[in-house]
Amino acid sequence: MKALLIRDLRLAIRAGGGFGLGLAFFLIVTVLVPFGVGPQSALLSEIAPGILWLGALLACLLSLDRILALDWEDGTLDLLACAPLPMEAAVSIKALAHWLTTGLPLVIAAPLFALLLNLPSAGYVPLVLSLLLGTPALSVIGTFGAALTVGIKRGGLLLSLLVLPLYLPTLIYGAEAARRGAQGVEASTPLFMLAGITFGVIALLPFASAAVLRVNIR
């Protein structure tokens, strides 16, 4: 398991792995928003939590097809299927590697980008907390989507069509927590719901992802 995790992380970090691509995308979204809605700082600070959450979600979405597609093409997945490691564990490791290379950098960078959008100072802690709790769910759900579409050529668009509705509950609670935090209201309820979704998804969805992957490899 550890070997697989280290291999995935190395592949992602080295050239052509797409590490930092999500981060750059997140930055560009954040920079483009003021051009789209105007530079009034009051308006920007009001929509900042939602924009940051949307940006993080889209950045995650962008990198999903990298989770499994390359391994599918060069036959690594077939080897994994024959390995003693259960498919559920392999899928979970893939999701974890995706989160470490995409989700975690987004969480760390989010306060910096929040500065650009003039987020009220009360909102920083809830924003980072909600992203920290929510982005693992995005990676796990995304891995399920990637497993569904791995056998389809040019399945990227289909992948987003399938995954976006599944992202909805996470987005709702995450953005709500960040928004309440920015307004200085108690944000624990949406945070608890978000944590519930994340842990539930981590516990259950790898079984579905593994089942789907077995069908695709068959």
Add this chain to the structure above:
Amino acid sequence: MSLWEYANPVKFMALSGRILPWAAWLSGICLVIGLVWGFFYTPDDFRQGSTVKIIYLHVPSALMAINVWMMMLVTSLVWIIRRHHVSALAAKAAAPIGVAMTLIALVTGAIWGQPMWGTWWAWDPRLTSFLILFLFYLGYIALWAAIEDNDTAADLTSILCLVGSVFAILSRYAVNFWNQGLHQGASLSLDTEKNVADVFYQPLLFCIAGFVLLFVALVLLRTRTEIRARRTSALLARERMG
């Protein structure tokens, strides 16, 4: 004699061939009675005027939009557990009907909402949930269309349907949390006293029965088509071999 015998395509074809005309005709009769009665022989509502009559299309289609997904969930489970091809094909056949029902519910709702709420669309929990349901249907249909191998497609869409159902319910409650509602509450529950008045209720029951039968007829027809298409491709493959 058990229900599972109809998983045999030949038996299914024989039975569905007998049911299909009955369902189709009964559906037509129910819809004509319900719609004519509802549109021409019920009074106008004292506040909503004649716009209330869109209920005869809106409520049955909304009801069916959810129930079609439930039916797809059940048939997907049957496919995963017992691997009867007819079941998977029925789920595939039902999805476009479900999407049509969702669309009818959304469009009739918008037409009614414009004069009543003063807006075509509001981010109300019920409306939003239906839009999400619509997206789930689209994803499901797209996945069926994208995969060439029939059994792989059936497996993947079945699992998507199961996972999607869980997330659809999650979204339903998340959306409730996210915004307060504009849509009126349930008015047809069997267990509450305060329902829609009897004059509107009776034709509505005919319309609902008509929509249910319409769905049964359409899904049987489409499943039969799918089975025949499968048989044709099998025959063609055999011909190429020989």
